[in-house]
Amino acid sequence: DVKVTQSSRYLVKRTGEKVFLECVQDMDHENMFWYRQDPGLGLRLIYFSYDVKMKEKGDIPEGYSVSREKKERFSLILESASTNQTSMYLCASQDPVNNEQFFGPGTRLTVL
């Protein structure tokens, strides 16, 4: 069974703080993704990575950065958190055989 875990289920931060969201998968997948989910807006791609140290911008990368130092770990960084970044953040990794994306449980981030 593919396992994708995220460092926190709930997180509360203050405006201006630097925030780290971590995602770990245990299936040696090369492709990993970060999405944010907001009511009525669906899943929007922030960043993705095809391999260690590789990253590509998604549709809404502004205000975010990522880090992929090891294959199993993909981190999302909010350099200076703002209230409009309050959201549910979902990480996913992708099976290269059938292309299925496996999602983590999500981190609900609240920025005050």
Add this chain to the structure above:
Amino acid sequence: GENVEQHPSTLSVQEGDSAVIKCTYSDSASNYFPWYKQELGKRPQLIIDIRSNVGEKKDQRIAVTLNKTAKHFSLHITETQPEDSAVYFCAASINSGYALNFGKGTSLLVTP
């Protein structure tokens, strides 16, 4: 970039009825179309997918159809059950190993 439109945003059906969710996409190069189901409080999970060389695919009570000429694809759920209640997301990709562009989701409610 790719734009995926999904309709309706909410759908309510009686148990045993059929449900149909429709999506359109803009990029004619898209060739991979998965559907994800997200139950309340849970992570999205792949339920069925279709590739551009196939017009229809069925898995028990769910089926997906693809019309490449019209650039639309649909999810059909027959004999709906209360456990089918969830948010369903369609997605499209120009390459089955590439990032997904998701629709905004359809909240399906199946009433007993």
